[in-house]
Amino acid sequence: MKLIASLTSPYARKVRIALLEKRLDCELIVDIPWEADTHVPDYNPLGKVPVLVADDGEVFYDSSVIVEYLDSVLSQPSLLPPPGLEAVRTRKLAALADGLCDAAVAIFLERKRPPAHQSVEWVSRQQRKIDAALATLERAADDTWLIGGRLSLADIVAGCALGYLDLRLTEIDWRARHPRLHSYFDRLMTRESFLQTMPPSS
DSSP: OEEEEOTTOHHHHHHHHHHHHHTOOOEEEEOOTTSTTOOHHHHOTTOOSOEEEOTTSOEEESHHHHHHHHHHHOOSSOSSOSTTHHHHHHHHHHHHHHHHHHHHHHHHHHTTSOGGGOOHHHHHHHHHHHHHHHHHHHHHOOSSOSSTTSOOHHHHHHHHHHHHHHHHOTTOOHHHHOHHHHHHHHHHTTSHHHHHTOOOOO
């Protein structure tokens, strides 16, 4: 398998963590979709990373779809519960954390525009989404995992979202406002899969 990814993308990090948790061998190809010489659109019509190329050549994109594919390749350890309410709740929290990432990325990209063209209203709207998502995750966090008694897709996405805030929006002091989430994130960061996929600081 080959994974086409950016090292700073929280969505790509989600897949990299899943691969490490499952101990699946996969070649990492670093490609930045924003650069002129990118090859990402050759694999994903939307021009987004991550993209997974399976051993048989089939291409998968959207990070959550890729994780589901990996669960089909190697069932244990499963990152999604069997079909049922617990699986739906896992996907719900994963979608919430993905939405947090979406809002953080939107702010980061908006701030790359010339100052005169930046929208304060747009940034504020995304900030409200981040604040609400953090408050919801704070309520969901406990002494172990978000859903059930083991690591799941929800935990991976939540950890990647919080890590992305630390990378791109350092002015958000989410730890001070969300102590349970702070402890939860610290526990995640003791796992080798999270440590190995820490994004570069620049």
